[in-house]
Amino acid sequence: xxxxxxxxxxxxxxxxxxxxxxxxxxxxxxxxxxxxxxxxxxxxxxxxxxxxxxxxxxxxxxxxxxxxxxxxxxxxxxxxxxxxxxxxxxxxxxxxxxxxxxxxxxxxxxxxxxxxxxxxxxxxxxxxxxxxxxxxxxxxxxxxxxxxxxxxxxxxxxxxxxxxxxxxxxxxxxxxxxxxxxxxxxxxxxxxxxxxxxxxxxxxxxxxxxxxxxxxxxxxxxxxxxxxxxxxxxxxxxxxxxxxxxxxxxxxxxxxxxxxxxxxxxxxxxxxxxxxxxxxx
Numbered sequence: 001x002x003x004x005x006x007x008x009x010x011x012x013x014x015x016x017x018x019x020x021x022x023x024x025x026x027x028x029x030x031x032x033x034x035x036x037x038x039x040x041x042x043x044x045x046x047x048x049x050x051x052x053x054x055x056x057x058x059x060x061x062x063x064x065x066x067x068x069x070x071x072x073x074x075x076x077x078x079x080x081x082x083x084x085x086x087x088x089x090x091x092x093x094x095x096x097x098x099x100x101x102x103x104x105x106x107x108x109x110x111x112x113x114x115x116x117x118x119x120x121x122x123x124x125x126x127x128x129x130x131x132x133x134x135x136x137x138x139x140x141x142x143x144x145x146x147x148x149x150x151x152x153x154x155x156x157x158x159x160x161x162x163x164x165x166x167x168x169x170x171x172x173x174x175x176x177x178x179x180x181x182x183x184x185x186x187x188x189x190x191x192x193x194x195x196x197x198x199x200x201x202x203x204x205x206x207x208x209x210x211x212x213x214x215x216x217x218x219x220x221x222x223x224x225x226x227x228x229x230x231x232x233x234x235x236x237x238x239x240x241x242x243x244x245x246x247x248x249x250x251x252x253x254x255x256x257x258x259x260x261x262x263x264x265x266x267x268x269x270x271x272x273x274x275x276x277x278x279x280x281x
Contacts, residue, residue, distance in 0.1 A: 001049040001214050001264035002076075002142060003038055004116060005057050007031040008219040010082050012244070014119065014151075016237045023081040027057050030225050032064055034218035039071050041221070041256065047264035052078035052116040052142070055100040062107040069109065074266035076114040077101060077138070084151075085117045085143075086126035094132045101136065113273050117143035120152040120173075130165050139273060140169040142213065147175060147182050155182065160210050171267060174212035176202040187215040192247040196254050203258075211270065216255055223248040 004011070007028040035051075042049060051068050053075060058065050069075060080100045085093055097115070104112055115133050122129050122143040133141055141164060146157040157172065159182060164170035173186035184190040185202050206212055219225040267273070 001042075001047060001216070001259075001266075002116065003035075003049050003051045004054070004078055004215060004217050005031065005035055005051050006054040006078065006082060006217065007057075008217070008225050008244075010054065010056070011118075011217060011219070012240070013082060014084055015240050023083050024056060026060055027054070030222065031057055031218055032061050034222050034225060035064060035068070037221045038216070038218050039068065039073075041259055042073070042264075043071065045259040045263075047259055047262075048073050048266045048269055049264060050074040050076050050114060050142075050266040050268065052076040052114070053100075053104065054078045054082055054118075055080045055103040056082075058103050058107060065104070065107055065109065074114075074268040075104060075109045075112060076116060076142075076267075077104065077112060078116055079118055082118040084119055085121040085129050086123055087121075088126075090128050090132060093126075093129055094136070097132065097136055111268065111273070112137075113139045113268055114171075115141050115143065117141075120145040123152060123154055130168055134165065134168045138168070140171055140267060142171045142173075142267070144170055144172055145184070146172050147184050169271075171213050174203070174206055174214060176206045186213060188217065188220075189243070191216075191254055191258075192220070192251045196257060199254075214258070214264070220248075220255065221252050223251070 007030055009028060013022055051073050053065060065075060077097065077100045080096050088096070101112060115138050120143055122141060130141060144157050144164070145153045146155060146159045147153045148155040159172055159175050161169060161171050173184065175182035176185050183202070185199055185206065191199065203212065
């Protein structure tokens with residue numbers, strides 16, 4: 001299980017024309033409450049996760065990151081400004097990455113093994129980012145979604161863990177193969193919009209081929225946490241906001257069912273990464 005730790009507005013910046021220029025702003029305080037809800041849910045169901053931290057959250061709430069570690073979860077990097085990787089230059093991406101790692105190290109995180117790009121935005125246009133991750137000491141990436149979407153995805157990418165470049169592993173989110181296509185079942189909007197009675201057999205069948213990677217955002221445990229964008233004016237923004245509202249009330253229950261029926265681990269624990277003992281450093 002993985003958690004992208006960010007508030008809803010930050011996760012949606014590049015999807016609303018009205019929100020341009022807000023990259024790197026301080027997170028909404030709801031991220032603190034909702035991340036603690038995640039911790040309570042994992043503790044109740046005896047599961048662990050990798051928390052990919054947007055480091056504006058770490059700046060605002062350093063004790064939250066220490067709390068995540070104390071609970072035995074892994075800390076990974078989700079960047080600082082939540083910008084699409086393929087819209088950055090390599091130098092801008094590396095600066096953002098180094099800043100994020102420095103912030104996490106500064107609050108006491110010793111073992112930082114992995115990275116997830118905002119919006120899954122390591123695509124064929126931004127493969128150069130993988131060398132930068134490796135150069136900065138990371139051991140794995142979890143950003144390549146093996147589907148096609150306008151914003152992200154590499155539909156012909158492997159659907160199981162693989163070495164994406166020498167010395168760097170890739171852990172893709174879960175998909176279900178149907179009629180020659182990869183159907184996303186890993187979490188987020190896909191979990192929110194698909195009926196659980198349909199998802200359950202898809203997850204079970206896909207899981208027979210090996211371990212599956214799932215993800216969630218803290219705000220998905222709070223149906224009221226859609227705020228900050230105001231009143232979108234463009235049709236595209238209004239449609240996106242409408243889509244974000246669909247299925248939100250039932251989503252916490254779906255996530256709870258998934259956790260109650262499956263025991264999850266972090267990447268570091270599942271793959272025995274060096275220096276990892278499941279406790280705070």
